[in-house]
Amino acid sequence: MSDTDLAAVGALLGDPSRARMLDSLMSGRALAAGELARVAGVAPSTASEHLARLLSGGLVEVVAQGRHRYYRIAGPAVGAALEALARVAPALPVRTLRESGHARALGFARTCYDHLAGRCGVALHDALLEQRWLSEAYDVTPAGAVALAGWGVDVAAARGGRRSFARPCLDWTERRPHLAGALAAGIETALLERGWFVRRSGSSRALRLTEVGRAGLAELGCELTPA
Amino acid sequence: MSDTDLAAVGALLGDPSRARMLDSLMSGRALAAGELARVAGVAPSTASEHLARLLSGGLVEVVAQGRHRYYRIAGPAVGAALEALARVAPALPVRTLRESGHARALGFARTCYDHLAGRCGVALHDALLEQRWLSEAYDVTPAGAVALAGWGVDVAAARGGRRSFARPCLDWTERRPHLAGALAAGIETALLERGWFVRRSGSSRALRLTEVGRAGLAELGCELTPA
DNA sequence: CCGATGCTTCGACGCCGGGCGAAGCGTGCG
DNA sequence: CGCACGCTTCGCCCGGCGTCGAAGCATCGG
Numbered sequence: 001m002s003d004t005d006l007a008a009v010g011a012l013l014g015d016p017s018r019a020r021m022l023d024s025l026m027s028g029r030a031l032a033a034g035e036l037a038r039v040a041g042v043a044p045s046t047a048s049e050h051l052a053r054l055l056s057g058g059l060v061e062v063v064a065q066g067r068h069r070y071y072r073i074a075g076p077a078v079g080a081a082l083e084a085l086a087r088v089a090p091a092l093p094v095r096t097l098r099e100s101g102h103a104r105a106l107g108f109a110r111t112c113y114d115h116l117a118g119r120c121g122v123a124l125h126d127a128l129l130e131q132r133w134l135s136e137a138y139d140v141t142p143a144g145a146v147a148l149a150g151w152g153v154d155v156a157a158a159r160g161g162r163r164s165f166a167r168p169c170l171d172w173t174e175r176r177p178h179l180a181g182a183l184a185a186g187i188e189t190a191l192l193e194r195g196w197f198v199r200r201s202g203s204s205r206a207l208r209l210t211e212v213g214r215a216g217l218a219e220l221g222c223e224l225t226p227a
Numbered sequence: 228m229s230d231t232d233l234a235a236v237g238a239l240l241g242d243p244s245r246a247r248m249l250d251s252l253m254s255g256r257a258l259a260a261g262e263l264a265r266v267a268g269v270a271p272s273t274a275s276e277h278l279a280r281l282l283s284g285g286l287v288e289v290v291a292q293g294r295h296r297y298y299r300i301a302g303p304a305v306g307a308a309l310e311a312l313a314r315v316a317p318a319l320p321v322r323t324l325r326e327s328g329h330a331r332a333l334g335f336a337r338t339c340y341d342h343l344a345g346r347c348g349v350a351l352h353d354a355l356l357e358q359r360w361l362s363e364a365y366d367v368t369p370a371g372a373v374a375l376a377g378w379g380v381d382v383a384a385a386r387g388g389r390r391s392f393a394r395p396c397l398d399w400t401e402r403r404p405h406l407a408g409a410l411a412a413g414i415e416t417a418l419l420e421r422g423w424f425v426r427r428s429g430s431s432r433a434l435r436l437t438e439v440g441r442a443g444l445a446e447l448g449c450e451l452t453p454a
Numbered sequence: 455c456c457g458a459t460g461c462t463t464c465g466a467c468g469c470c471g472g473g474c475g476a477a478g479c480g481t482g483c484g
Numbered sequence: 485c486g487c488a489c490g491c492t493t494c495g496c497c498c499g500g501c502g503t504c505g506a507a508g509c510a511t512c513g514g
Contacts, residue, residue, distance in 0.1 A: 007241060009240075009312060010237055084308040
């Protein structure tokens with residue numbers, strides 16, 4: 001009847017527990033089954049069944065390490081689909097102060113699969129173009145190559161893979177583009193490495209901008225409202 | 228707990244009946260509730276409930292016309308999400324000869340939300356670049372503007388909207404890009420208008436290449452295996 | 455080796471939601 | 485004006501799936 005089984009993958013995403021797990025994994029990190037059980041708020045046994053389903057559905061992949069099994073998003077296509085879906089999903093009404101704080105933090109800086117998003121992500125995107133580190137065709141300029149290398153970004157490696165090098169990705173909170181693609185992933189890694197951002201404890205995707213990071217972004221000409 | 232309600236959208240897509248409805252609507256056309264009930268294979272009452280859910284979830288919108296209510300995909304963002312999801316969804320094992328024929332037809336030519344996809348879509352994409360109607364940055368060249376105007380494509384209108392003008396979109400059967408965006412939608416409309424393609428009866432998305440269309444594509448340098 | 459830890463499998467339970475037919479409501483045709 | 489038609493709402497049934505705890509397997513530490 002149908003060509004692809006849209007319903008099957010939809011059903012996988014349709015369960016709140018599984019959705020929370022996937023949302024956590026959208027940080028780009030691989031998480032152990034136990035941690036995923038905790039973020040989903042279910043018993044380990046329940047989480048295990050969910051993960052088995054996600055696995056056989058091809059949405060996540062697993063790597064066994066010792067007595068832990070680490071799960072992660074199966075590939076860029078899955079990440080892209082989740083991004084696209086999140087853009088459609090309506091924002092939940094904010095209920096508690098805690099959630100409100102969390103939402104504000106997400107709007108300011110978060111990871112989007114494996115790259116930087118939120119107001120910081122958009123600001124960085126704009127700055128990279130403004131400073132001509134990136135051309136309008138989203139290619140790295142000679143000046144940009146030097147500067148990015150100074151940040152510890154391996155531009156050549158980002159260009160190597162099959163994954164798209166760099167592209168704009170519409171930010172679902174800002175409604176303006178941030179940078180996505182292999183290069184964006186490399187930049188994200190480098191900025192975490194350099195301590196410009198740290199992952200907020202207790203939240204899977206929210207990031208905190210450090211003083212070092214704020215100074216670094218300011219040097220690029222990024223204007224950021226405090227938080 | 229969560230920022231967006233991924234699960235809510237997923238649950239909407241997770242039901243086979245709703246998925247079939249959405250798949251039909253991915254043709255870009257608006258369909259009446261009764262037709263959607265038929266393609267989903269459920270009673271009108273059941274279909275009505277599904278449509279009410281899709282409506283309140285913001286995935287479809289409705290326009291009342293006489294005693295019919297026509298439903299269609301709510302917007303480009305929803306279409307993009309469904310496309311991205313279809314790329315993740317595994318192809319179902321083909322069970323019947325009829326389905327096999329259908330699958331072959333889909334692989335050859337189909338609509339992807341509102342533009343041309345499948346082998347024909349990829350061939351057209353390649354030809355547009357090859358003939359330099361489109362630049363490598365996916366902008367229409369002067370020669371392309373003239374030629375497309377001859378097809379009846381309103382290039383200026385496509386450029387006007389907020390929607391992206393033209394961009395590559397990875398084809399999930401060919402694993403090579405076809406053309407998407409406002410321009411692609413205009414081209415699709417023009418080619419249907421000119422009778423290069425006709426919608427296959429009984430299938431929502433599959434297209435049949437006419438003799439006129441085959442000749443036209445050949446003139447562009449498209450090489451197409453028979454079917 | 456034996457216990458602790460992390461994860462999965464199994465069995466049982468409960469509930470949500472998809473299914474239908476009948477009835478209600480609005481529109482269009484004769 | 486009244487019947488026919490398209491669609492939705494309502495009440496009901498039932499199957500599927502998410503949930504947990506207990507038990508079964510691996511791996512690591514002593």
